[in-house]
Amino acid sequence: MRVVVTGAAGQLGADVVRHCVAAGDDVIAADRATLDITDEPAVRAFVADARPDAVINAAAYTAVDACETNRDHALLVNGRAVGWISAAAADAGAHLVHVSTDYVFDGTLDRPYREDDVPHPQSVYGVTKLAGEQAAGAAATIARTSWVCGEHGDNMVKLVLRLAAGDGELAFVDDQRGCPSFTADLAPMLRRLAVDRAAGIHHVTNQGVVSWYEFVREVLAAAGADPSRVRPISTAELQPPRPAPRPANSVLDNHRLRLSGYPALRDFRAPLAELVAILS
Numbered sequence: 001m002r003v004v005v006t007g008a009a010g011q012l013g014a015d016v017v018r019h020c021v022a023a024g025d026d027v028i029a030a031d032r033a034t035l036d037i038t039d040e041p042a043v044r045a046f047v048a049d050a051r052p053d054a055v056i057n058a059a060a061y062t063a064v065d066a067c068e069t070n071r072d073h074a075l076l077v078n079g080r081a082v083g084w085i086s087a088a089a090a091d092a093g094a095h096l097v098h099v100s101t102d103y104v105f106d107g108t109l110d111r112p113y114r115e116d117d118v119p120h121p122q123s124v125y126g127v128t129k130l131a132g133e134q135a136a137g138a139a140a141t142i143a144r145t146s147w148v149c150g151e152h153g154d155n156m157v158k159l160v161l162r163l164a165a166g167d168g169e170l171a172f173v174d175d176q177r178g179c180p181s182f183t184a185d186l187a188p189m190l191r192r193l194a195v196d197r198a199a200g201i202h203h204v205t206n207q208g209v210v211s212w213y214e215f216v217r218e219v220l221a222a223a224g225a226d227p228s229r230v231r232p233i234s235t236a237e238l239q240p241p242r243p244a245p246r247p248a249n250s251v252l253d254n255h256r257l258r259l260s261g262y263p264a265l266r267d268f269r270a271p272l273a274e275l276v277a278i279l280s
């Protein structure tokens, strides 16, 4: 496969590039300096020149709290630019895989979210990511994921390992639940969906549901530290409160993958142990 990867220097993009190269693909990796996806003519020219079979868009404005005050920029990167990538991919006959998020939901449902549940984002980030899903179009793969961790970029695993090295008290919220998802496992599934040209929304997460507090306990245990160092708190106790609301229920049912016969991604504890070993 000949594949363009946008956002190639990001946490997920870097592992998508690495995995596609390892799988023998012809990879055209575009970090932000190479291709700013908000430059419509540049997007059109870049994709036309590359003549790819697939485009995997891992570029996004992911600073969730900053999105609240940078609404126009968030909408440009996460929404409108996705439409330009989609049009350029269609012109080249390439299949688009676009990455989206659990934040398109309000988190009030009392069961895991399926692909056909009605989105109702509560944050600017979520609103703009939903706009991106709509701009990607019906022919694209929309891969919604959650709580992403990987070797590249900042994430909860790295934060906890840093905090564990000190002797301060750790406090994390116990009233937001989700599925931690690891780029080492997401990347192969994104590639597979690209190869299969699997149209429509797909929830793609590792298995295993935890609160952030429970996840931090798992990270500490994986690092050989004492899990009882972390204390559970509620979102209401967070000081200062976060500008952007987070869904209380971020659990994405990987219903569509199951229906289509794809194997479930591993329980998150397996890639967590691998990542901790790499980072330690």
Ligand SMILES: NC(=O)c1ccc[n+]([C@@H]2O[C@H](COP(=O)([O-])OP(=O)(O)OC[C@H]3O[C@@H](n4cnc5c(N)ncnc54)[C@H](OP(=O)(O)O)[C@@H]3O)[C@@H](O)[C@H]2O)c1
Pocket (backbone or CB within 6 Å): 006, 007, 008, 009, 010, 011, 012, 013, 031, 032, 035, 036, 037, 038, 057, 058, 059, 060, 061, 062, 077, 099, 100, 101, 102, 129, 145, 146, 147, 148, 149, 153, 154
């Ligand atoms: N992280 C999570 O917990 C999470 C959860 C659910 C879904 N997702 C989704 O997963 C995808 C990948 O996220 P991630 O965790 O890998 O985020 P990330 O590390 O922030 O990567 C995003 C990349 O996009 C780049 N980018 C930003 N604006 C751009 C532009 N105008 N043109 C080209 N590139 C641009 C960023 O470059 P700069 O660093 O230079 O800005 C960065 O390298 C995103 O679609 C995100 O919405 C993430």
